[in-house]
Amino acid sequence: MLDVHFVNPSAAQKLRTTLLGPWLDSFDDHLSNLGYPLGSRITYVRLTADLGRWMADQELPVEELNESAIDEYVDQRKTQRDRRRAPALHLLAHLRSEGVVPPHRVVPDRSHIAPHCSCYAKYMRQVRGAAEGTVEGYVSVVRCFLAGRFGTGPVDLAVITATDINGFLVQRAGKLSPRRVDYLATALRSFLRFLFVRKETPTDLSTAAPGSLTRHLASVPRYISxxxxxxxxxxxxxxxxxxxxxxxxxxxxxxxxxxxxxxxxxxxxxxxxxxxxxxxxxxxxxxxxxxxxxxxxxxxxxxxxxxxxxxxxxxxxxxxxxxxxxxxxxxxxxxxxxxxxxxxxxxxxxxxxxxxxxxxxxxxxxxxxxxxxxxxxxxxxxxxxxxxxxxxxxxxxxxxxxxxxxxxxxx
Missing domain, CATH: 1.10.443.10 (Intergrase catalytic core)
Known part of the structure; x- marks a missing residue:
């Protein structure tokens, strides 16, 4: 409870009169559970109350608080800008967990590449049983490849050629380590096999992506005694x-x-x-x-x-x-x-x-x-x-x- 943090009880009551006042006590408990010391909690609560006053001036309802509103709040405050953002973001997370503010909405990818990446990701998860980290990494490579090949135009997977694949890898070979280029080639081979199985390409282009550039057993284990x-x-x-x-x-x-x-x-x-x-x-x-x-x-x-x-x-x-x-x-x-x-x-x-x-x-x-x-x-x-x-x-x-x-x- 905020009352125990202040010698004068009226100080806590004044904070509670702000727009965000009804949630300051639970916010203080939330910060305590995260391990914040008392001094930091008092600072966070004071700055949160200031955010509530700003929201009232802007006629911004609590349920409409989001990251963009916090950015605007920080920009309009001329002092302690660096210190205001973290408390506000912590409060936003707390209000979302309490159901006061709607969950963060992820803007869907509506690009022309997105459906192909989504379909491939689903295949990797459900058919191949790949780990989430592998799925995200491979999809990132595929997205980069398709964006480079088709730009902002329509995607026609049937016109992909071995030259496109080699060009993508050669362009990056001079900037990346052999191990990283191997990873790109592996991701492309997986995607190209997926396309061939689905009859999206007339031939299996996975063989166009070169094999490993690093020879097996070419190095020795790095160890200490x-x-x-x-x-x-x-x-x-x-x-x-x-x-x-x-x-x-x-x-x-x-x-x-x-x-x-x-x-x-x-x-x-x-x-x-x-x-x-x-x-x-x-x-x-x-x-x-x-x-x-x-x-x-x-x-x-x-x-x-x-x-x-x-x-x-x-x-x-x-x-x-x-x-x-x-x-x-x-x-x-x-x-x-x-x-x-x-x-x-x-x-x-x-x-x-x-x-x-x-x-x-x-x-x-x-x-x-x-x-x-x-x-x-x-x-x-x-x-x-x-x-x-x-x-x-x-x-x-x-x-x-x-x-x-x-x-x-x-x-």
Whole structure:
């Protein structure tokens, strides 16, 4: 309640007389649940009351509040412009969740390309069972390709040629990495196969998109040593909420070889304490179960009991400052790794979360694990993904390496 925030009760009553007054108490509770300290909440409520006064002057009903109105409000206020937008947007989100303001309306894409992209996206989800991230990425490539080929004119899929496909890829090959060009080609092949199956094109043009520009097993895994991994874990201050959270994240990556996205998606129900298992939702919505190692369970328990902020989100890992909500996906998880690497004084060639996954695979093969065992732990869908670890098994490589020829010696 606002009354407890002010020495003079009339101050709270004055705020309640504004157009947005009836929702200020619930808005204050909403901010409290997001972890905002008292000082910030009072500032947000005061600025929200000012927004209410502006809306009354503009004769703008509460139910018509939207992002455009907030932009206009901020532009018309000559002071504290940078501080006004965030409280207003938070209030708008709160009013929408309370049903006071209609949900945000996404303007539909009515371009000539949209129906083809929508149809392809539906096929990817319902027929191919692709993950949402894959669907969005592939559709983005298709949209770019069709826009470049047909411009603002009508789309005639039957006139697409191999020259169009090669031109699209060649135009970007000089600006993008080979891996990224491979991704564009893969997305186009998928789309072109879809068109051929639907008889939208007279021939299967998927073969016109070149295969991989990066040779299989052309690189070696990027990894750090077990001692360096211990150094990363030691950078976490287990007496702080941030240190407990980061240690739990690093242990999951280093001991179980999880992907960053898998760590970010972990929820309470995924930790099966009684059976000693952890449920992992991997690529393509595949669900796996891994053993809950003692070190992993200990780090998770300490974070959940002593470090995790109060929040209604089912996700395990949260932001530590307001607004308190789930951690921002795989990039946030990789950010935890990069921070630990910097604190440990390391300088590996790559610094994301996948570094620890590769390090686990490297440790396993050097400890005598087979390729199939590594693939099972890392949950690779294809053994080809695991074969790369054979290149760091130096002892095994020495047994098959041929001696360097010396001049004058017979072979």
């Amino acid at each position: 077990p001692a360096e991994i211990e150094g990363l874990l030691d950078t976490c201050d287990s007496t702080t909420a941030g240190g407990m959270r980061n240690l739990a994240i690093l242990v999951l990556l280093a001991r179980l070889g999880l992907r960053a996205s898998e760590v970010a998606k972990l929820e309470f129900d995924d930790i099966r304490w009684r059976s000693g298992e952890i449920v992992i939702r991997g690529k393509g919505d595949v669900v796996d179960r891994l053993p809950l190692l003692y070190e992993v369970g200990e780090a998770l328990a300490k974070y959940l009991l002593n470090g995790r902020p109060k929040c209604s989100s089912p996700r395990l890992f949260l932001r530590l400052c307001a607004p308190i909500r789930e951690l921002g996906g795989r990039e946030a998880v990789s950010g935890v790794v990069r921070t630990a690497i910097k604190r440990a004084g390391l300088n590996p060639p790559v610094q994301g979360a996948h570094l620890l996954r590769h390090s686990l695979g490297t440790q396993m093969i050097r400890a005598g694990a087979s390729i199939s065992e590594i693939g099972e732990v890392l949950r690779h869908h294809s053994h080809r993904s695991t074969e790369i670890y054979a290149k760091v098994d130096f002892e095994a490589l020495r047994t098959i390496a041929q001696p360097w020829p010396v001049a004058g010696e017979s072979r």
